[in-house]
Amino acid sequence: MVMSDVSMLEPKSVFQYFDEISAVPRASKFNAKISEYLVNFAKKNNLEYYQDELGNVIIYKGATPGYETAEPVMLQGHMDMVAAVAEGCEHDFETQPLEIYVDGNYVTAAGTTLGADNGIAIAMALAVLTSDQVSHPALEVLITVDEEIGMLGAEGLDPSKISARRIINIDSESEGVITVGCAGAVDCITTFETPRVTKSGVCYKYTLDGLQGGHSGMDIDKERGNAIDLTGRVFLDCLKEARMNIIRLTGGAVTNAICNKVSGEVLVHPDDCIAFEKAMREVSAELKSEYEIADPGLKITMERVGEMETEVVSDECQMNLMKYLFVIPTGVHHMSVALPGIVETSMSIGFIRLEGDTMQTGAMIRSSVDSRKKNLCQRVKMVSEAYGGKCEFSGDYGAWEFNNHSTLLDICVDAFELHFGKKPEVGAVHAGLECGKWAEKWGAIDAVSIGPEMMEVHSPNEKLSIPSTARTWEYLKAILAACK
Known part of the structure; x- marks a missing residue:
């Protein structure tokens, strides 16, 4: 050796x-x-x-x-x-x-x-x-x-x-x-069916990265960006201005780390490319300003690949998916009163896989109060099901x-x-x-x-x-x- x-x-x-x-x-x-x-x-x-x-x-x-x-x-x-x-x-x-x-x-x-x-x-x-x-x-x-x-x-x-x-x-x-x-914790895996349709348009490679990431418990109170949460926000903003559909998204690997990168491909209607690129630049500038101190390396990049015909996530489905990512209750929920300065209850999404006919996300819910952990699990399950997902919990420990x-x-x-x-x-x-x-x-x-x-x-x-x-x-x- x-x-x-x-x-x-x-x-x-x-x-x-x-x-x-x-x-x-x-x-x-x-x-x-x-x-x-x-x-x-x-x-x-x-x-x-x-x-x-x-x-x-x-x-x-x-x-x-x-x-x-x-x-x-x-x-x-x-x-x-x-x-x-x-x-x-x-x-x-x-x-x-x-x-x-x-x-x-x-x-x-x-x-x-x-x-x-x-x-x-x-x-x-x-x-x-x-x-x-x-x-x-x-x-x-x-x-x-x-x-x-x-x-x-x-x-x-x-x-x-x-x-x-x-x-x-x-x-x-x-x-x-x-x-x-x-704190005790539990893993939360949410799965969505992602029906596909065939469309023609301009393909772009999308990347949101440059984030610090870190431990989803020890670093959850540092206001660092989560690439999965932010991707939901980015795409919702872009969908207001341009017709686009997701081809693929992937990011993170485990539930207990703050996701620092998401990448994938999207298909944009040929008539909306200028509007799409403008919306991307605007939301990128907005996020960079918000995370100037907590995550100064944040960047969003788009690489225009070219015109193609391919299978994409349907309009209705992807709107539900992005809304789910946008509203899922991540971050710090309660601080400890007994031990000042210690986070009591939190949630962080660690990975996302949107490929083929499913999207899966993995998150970790933590709390030093078991009843609050149980309550947050219930909230996550309700939000997931409201947007068409199926939520499963595993690895629960007190x-x-x-x-x-x-x-x-x-x-x-x-x-x-x-x-x-x-x-x-x-x-x-x-x-x-x-x-x-x-x-x-x-x-x-x-x-x-x-x-x-x-x-x-x-x-x-x-x-x-x-x-x-x-x-x-x-x-x-x-x-x-x-x-x-």
């Missing part, structure tokens, strides 16, 4: 493992290779392990001297990563390794997501398992599959394979923050509620103050963490989530802070040492 300059960073054991796993394809739905890598790691280091049919892997290690009577601790993360690429980059996430490199104080990847979410959990856990310098109770290291697409690995895990009820999840992205709660009697939190706070000489921030996140699933499976758990500083996760701009990783590694060791 060819190692990159990342493997020379400190802490060396953590970054060497991060470098290794970055060479193993591990996009969501394609976990087999990384799962086998973890099994081979356990065999190589003579550690007991369990691998289930889904590909979840648990690696067990006994307590170090002096910790034999301490309650066990579970270290936990997920092996899959969001697969997103920058414009112009071609990358096969099923077969190709990531091209990771050092950029100043950060590790990043060339043209793709980095996968520090959640590869850093794997790297730190493996470094603990192979170290003879880390004091700890008995460890159960659980690395799950397909967390990013609905926590499918966590959902399917046999709970009897885990005895630990003290859980350190390493899937947070802000150093100095101890997360003790998270919120992880704060435990104000957590002894593990006390340990983490004390270790942080002792190590860094200041108090940590304690809070919740508007994102899904697998601790919510563990609460469902085992009832009473004592859990925290920590992690090093990361930027722009779920996007091709994702970065992992090198000094923060080093500090978080020392902090993790201090927590484990205090878990007597």
